[in-house]
Amino acid sequence: MLVFIVSGGEKEAGSFAELLAEYSDENDKPYVIGVDAGALWLVRHQFPCDLAVGDFDTIGEAGVALLEAQGIPLLRAEAEKAETDTEMALDWALLNGARSIVIEGGIGSRFDHSLSNVSLIYRCLRHGVPCVLQNPWNRVRLIGPGKTRLKTRWPYVSLIPFSEVVRGITLDGFYYPLREEDLSWGYGRGVSNEPLRSDVSITVQSGYLLVIESRDPKSRDPEHGDPVHQDP
Template sequence: MKHFFIIAGGKIEDAFAIEVLKGFAEKTVIAADSGMEFLRRNEIVPQVIIGDFDSVSKETLEWFQKKEGIVWHRLNPQKDDTDTEFALRLAISMGAECITVLGGTGSRLDHVLGNIELLGIGLELGVEIELLDANNRIRMTDNGMVLKKEEQFGKYVSLIPYTAQVEHLYLAGFKYPLADYCLKGFCSIGVSNEITEEQAEITFENGILIVIESRDDAAMADES
């Protein structure tokens, strides 16, 4: 499976991100605009750089310009889509089958919500896309999901309806199971569930779910 990493300009905890990147021997790294700052700090050279570079320091730009073998895509600052969306679509055009976005979350909630919206590109084009930070893995599904306890990212699993409702929802292997439930928007019943069996299953008909696996800072410290 061709795995791509997009390094965006949101919050990145360096130690966590470096560990994630080290876990994939075969990968393609795309720097999206100010995601270049993280890469420069850690002396990581991506295969591709894309952006309008309006939020990148002069020193960082010059550092990368001295590196050989990088493919550059300079965007017009007056554009409709974000640098992250351009990077996602570029990765897919390059044959990506799975994309992990680091730096796609942080204090700018407009960017966070916008990046969650971009997960839908994966549903449209048949590509697995996830937003990943030290505390959360965020994915989107329109046909259910199987979560294995030994592979779970964090203690909690939250299900947020992206569409007005998600019909005939079944949850098996969770602390709080559901059967033939209609999960509607504007409620929090899907928040902070937990996997109790070796394998948990999410099945439903008609709708789209945002699936968030999360962990507290203390739990993260215990694992490190």
């Protein structure tokens, strides 16, 4: 079962529709969990929502009533709980046989939540369940030792060490080559590499490596924010 977890961070209806279609085609129909405001977002954009999870402090009782009126099952938590709402959804997915997880809207303005979601990817990896964390400008994976093949259409692929030292990294199909080299905390050497084709690979000898496909927001004012590039 492929599980989409739709959280409260940044997302775009258009790209989510594409993603849903892409995965619905390859696999069976994905199971979609809306997290607090994410559930309302799904309903308002007429996407399926198979389960709504969270303390619902963001959408309040009016939002909860709206979800119930749609017949969406609710998994409701106390506001004062040890885990985040997204983590609750992830727990549910792992306990109910998810074989692959996409956290849509898992990156947003609250950097602590975004970082906590990166940490959740690690839990999935330890459970042997591939997990992708994304928003419209970034798609984050975590890889361990071995060779990982990646199909990508994004202009940048950044490699950031999750472990203190990631050893023996070899890249195939990237503009900036690496051959059995190490990346460590404290240095930005792996940032903004560029895939030369849609099918690339990354081999790691030891350690955990974050692989981030990214693009610059097109509408961003270059004086105010990130550089503006064209997404090839």
